[in-house]
Amino acid sequence: MAKKKRKRKNGFFYNQGQLRVSSLIGALLLGCFVVAVGMRIYVNRVSNLNSTAVTTVDATAGQHEKFIKTIAPYAQQMQRQYGVLSSITMAQAILESNWGESTLSKKFNNYYGIKGDSDSNSKYFKTQEFVNGKWVTISARFRVYSSWQESMRDHSLLLVNGTNWNPQQYATVVSATNYKQAAQALYDSQYATDPDYPEKLIELIQKYGLDNYDK
Secondary structure, eight states: OOOOOOOOOOSSSEETTEEOHHHHHHHHHHHHHHHHHHHHHHHHHHHHHHHHHHHHHHHHHHHHHHHHHHHHHHHHHHHHHHOOOHHHHHHHHHHHHTTTTSHHHHHHOOSSOOBOSSGGGEEEEEEEEEETTEEEEEEEEEEOOSSHHHHHHHHHHHHHHOOSSOTTTTHHHHHOSSHHHHHHHHHHTTSOOOTTHHHHHHHHHHHHTGGGGGO
């Protein structure tokens, strides 16, 4: 019985049953090229993402530096006039107004969360205060100012003159000889209810070198 002749493979990789080495090498090279292009696209995407993140960080840092440079001269003027450390005045402005971006500061120039005493010079806002070991939300009247400079001057006068019920309330803040003492005195004098208030002020002062403006 005659043997059936086996049909030899023909195609991209075979010719008459023989493996085409050149075609195989070409396919491998094409695969490597596709992988390389894919990796390049991925690397470019990661690079673009990182570049965007760096740009955002740089922009934020630039805005912070601009804010500091804007308020620093007037804070120093307040220190010369009233004895309140520039670093404290600036750190409180940064913290209370979120770098001048809060609604209260942007619309009404109140950089220090100073409360109002009548509807004619105030706006109601919701705020959080630390009461009996927990944060609670309350509505309160906050002063409206014509400029941030007016707000800063009112802040200095508040610390110097105290409150209607206690003229000496912030005397230890004004008499402090360094920013750490002043930051703690603000909390002890009940300027703010946040137990971390002194630490937040100190961190801002140290991070941005605000104590250099005290000299």
